[in-house]
Amino acid sequence: MPIEVTGLNYSYKKGTPFEKKVLYDVNLQIEDGDIVGIIGPTQSGKTTLAQHFNALFIPQSGVVKVDGINTADKNADLVKLRHKVGYVFQNPDYQLFASSVGEDISFGPRNQGLPPGDVTARVNEAMAQVGLDYDTFYSRDIFALSGGQKRRTAIAGVLACKPKTLVLDDITAGLDPRGRDEILAVVKKLHSEKNITIIYISNSMDEVAELAERVIVIDQGRIAFNDLKINIFNKPEKLRDIGLELPELMALAIDLHQQGFNIDPALLKFDEILLSILDNLHDGQVRE
């Protein structure tokens, strides 16, 4: 399911006095099995770009090809395409509408016209993938869910369509740290176990550093960087110019390295950095 974007431009309210250009000549490619972070300040065009991936937006100029299918093609089966590229929206309140969890999750498969038995199997599987217990939550009222449970229901509702690519649009916004960690764990598992291509949109550097291999940085509708995360986090000044900060722990590691501590500034994972700092502390104590 590779996604190929070439020369994409988009303006909101085109042809009105309120016209505003949000995407400028965007080129990018996402391969099968990738786990890509899209990061940028608010209003930078992340969501508009990502909604081109499942043909919710059709390019005004340029080409978006998903699995070789041009989304602007009049004969393209966009409904089928949207089942392949699942999209979880920023705010679950816009997505959830049924009265119970199970009913909402089964919405996608029912739209695909599957027989009831298959629908139930899909719902069961999707709920297991996001860690919602079937018996406890199947008939639970949507309004009785916590923020984190709502997100998981929203993700399950998309997973039930069996997507090959999953676009996650700022899905941890407004969650407490624990709920956030749980959601991130679900995403990691989907990528490693089900080999689903993940496109993770966020404005949190920490989350993107934790999850993604490749990072696309968007600034005012243009791609500022599109590289492996190690190459991007090596340019903290440039990131700061855009208004993004390095992940906290990584900034600390670089700082300590510059002050002469024995810490590799290219470490990316939190645990590795923590261990390295602990090692240094330990060495110091021994010396004293």
Added chain:
Amino acid sequence: MELTKNITLGVYLPGNTAVHRMDPRTKIIASTILIVILLLINSYQAYGYFLIFISVIISSAGIPPGYALRGLKPMLPVLVLMWVFQLFLHSSPDAEIIFSWWIFSATDAGLHLGNIITLRVLFLFTVTTILTLTTSIVSLTDGLESLLSPLKRIGLPTQELVMTMVIALRFVLILAEELDKIVKAQMARGVAFDRGNFIQKTRKIFPVFLPLFINAFRRAEDLIVAMESRSYTGGRGRTKMKTLHMGRVDIVCILIMLLFTGLMIFTIFA
């Protein structure tokens, strides 16, 4: 896909033209007079004059004509339906049948009535759109409130009424934005709103309106809290930061309106 693109009602287009600078009371009264005129005239000649007058206002307010017309686009199906109904269902004894099919027959009187009513709705909408495009929400509120203030004496809560009306107007765009998000979330899960027959299409609407209503109520609650936390307690004892006053533009506008109204009265009786 953008649902909000064609919505012009309740949108304010900032500018610094004479129409923008006018006192909101003048604009509201002028719009009301224009609406009354629209309801009274019924000759094509009069509508012709009206069209010229409206075009002059649109261009002097710096509104791109294409944008002024854009808001009419979503209304077209309703207008066509209305026109067809008038055409076939109007009957008068001395009307001449110009076209007939099965049990339906169209008369010249029906055609004329259909045309007039369609024109009327088109212009009504355009007049209101011009008013909201050139008047900010705040000055619209102030203007209406000031105009309705005599009614306070008979115990009408005018300030509250106006506030409600203006909020409703403002919510048109907000709800359209929400609708856009909900529709997209459902398209993402495989709903094809443009497929199927009439009944199938209608059925797809229900899952859209449920979250829309719920979110609207939630928004309304938030708005109440936001207003109360800024000490809004209704109209009583409320003062204005910017007081309204009429200037030279308003006098010019009143003169022009008088002339135009005179012309229209002339066409009605001529």
